[in-house]
Amino acid sequence: MALKSLKKILNVKQPFGIWKQVLGVILSNPKIAVPFAIISGFEVLALWVLSCSPHFPFSILLAPPIKSIWGPVFLHYPYIYELLPRIFYYAKLILGVFVGSVTTAMAILMVARVKAGRPIELKAIFLEVLKRYLTLIILTGILYACVHFVMKQPQVLLFKYFRGHAKLLFVGPKFWLDMFLPVLTFILALILQGLFVYSIPYVVLKGKKLLPALFSGFMLFFKNLAKTLLVVFVPMLLYIPVTMTRGNLNVLADKFSPEIVLPVLMFGIAIGTFVVDCLVTVATTFIFLEAADEK
Numbered sequence: 496m497a498l499k500s501l502k503k504i505l506n507v508k509q510p511f512g513i514w515k516q517v518l519g520v521i522l523s524n525p526k527i528a529v530p531f532a533i534i535s536g537f538e539v540l541a542l543w544v545l546s547c548s549p550h551f552p553f554s555i556l557l558a559p560p561i562k563s564i565w566g567p568v569f570l571h572y573p574y575i576y577e578l579l580p581r582i583f584y585y586a587k588l589i590l591g592v593f594v595g596s597v598t599t600a601m602a603i604l605m606v607a608r609v610k611a612g613r614p615i616e617l618k619a620i621f622l623e624v625l626k627r628y629l630t631l632i633i634l635t636g637i638l639y640a641c642v643h644f645v646m647k648q649p650q651v652l653l654f655k656y657f658r659g660h661a662k663l664l665f666v667g668p669k670f671w672l673d674m675f676l677p678v679l680t681f682i683l684a685l686i687l688q689g690l691f692v693y694s695i696p697y698v699v700l701k702g703k704k705l706l707p708a709l710f711s712g713f714m715l716f717f718k719n720l721a722k723t724l725l726v727v728f729v730p731m732l733l734y735i736p737v738t739m740t741r742g743n744l745n746v747l748a749d750k751f752s753p754e755i756v757l758p759v760l761m762f763g764i765a766i767g768t769f770v771v772d773c774l775v776t777v778a779t780t781f782i783f784l785e786a787a788d789e790k
Contacts, residue, residue, distance in 0.1 A: 530598035573753035596635035730774040
C-alpha cells in the first residue's frame with residue numbers, strides 16, 4: 496500500500512524512478528554539471544583566498560575587516576583556521592547571490608532544452624540568462640536572506656532560553672542543542688529549499704518578473720508539496736556527513752592540525768554545491784516542466 500502511494504506521489508513507474516531520469520540526463524548530457532563546476536570553482540578560490548588573508552597581497556583587502564570585526568588575533572596562525580568556516584559562510588552567500596543565481600539559471604535552461612530535444616550551447620545559454628540577471632540576483636538574495644534569518648533563529652532562541660533556565664520540557668540543553676537543533680535545522684532547510692525552488696524556473700523559462708515568479712513558485716510548491724519535499728530530501732541526505740564533519744572541526748583540528756579545516760570545507764563544496772545542488776536543480780526542473788506540460 497505504501498509502495499503504491501509513493502509511486503502515485505512521484506508519478507513514475509518505480510519508487511524514486513525520477514532519479515533514473517535525472518541521472519540519465521546528467522550522464523548523457525554532462526554539460527548540465529558545468530554550471531555547478533563553475534560555482535564550485537569560485538567557492539574553492541574564495542576559500543583559498545580567505546585562508547591566505549593574513550598574507551600579502553590578500554592582507555591589503557582582507558586584514559582590516561577581520562581585524563576590526565573579529566580582532567587582530569584571527570590574523571595569526573592557528574586562529575585564522577578557527578575563523579575560516581565563519582567568513583567562508585559569508586563568502587558563499589555573496590557568491591551564491593552574484594554567481595550562483597546565474598549558474599543555477601543556466602542549469603535550469605539546459606535541462607529544459609534537453610527535454611525539448613534542443614542542443615546545449617553554453618555561450619548562448621549564458622547570454623540568455625544574463626538578460627534576467629537583476630531579477631535573478633534579487634530573487635536569490637531574498638532566498639539567502641530568508642535562509643540566513645530563519646535558520647539562525649532556533650539556535651538564538653535556545654541559547655537565550657538556557658541562559659536563564661536549566662531545562663526545557665524536563666530535558667537539559669544538551670538534548671536540545673546537540674540532537675533537536677540539527678534535526679530542526681535540516682527540516683527548515685528542506686522546507687525553505689522547496690519553497691523557493693520553482694521561482695527561478697518561472698523567471699528563466701516563463702519570463703516572469705520578481706513578484707509573480709515568487710508567487711507562482713510558492714503556489715507550485717504547495718501544489719506539489721509531497722513530491723517536492725521528497726525529491727529535495729533525498730539529495731540533502733548526502734550533506735549530512737558534511738554537517739557532522741563540520742560540527743566536529745575542533746576535535747579534528749586537535750587530533751590532526753588546524754589546516755584540516757581546508758579539506759573539510761572543500762569536501763562540503765564538493766558534496767553540497769556540486770552534487771546536492773545539481774541533483775536538486777535538475778530534479779525540481781523536471782517537476783516544473785511536468786507541471787507546465789499539464790497546463
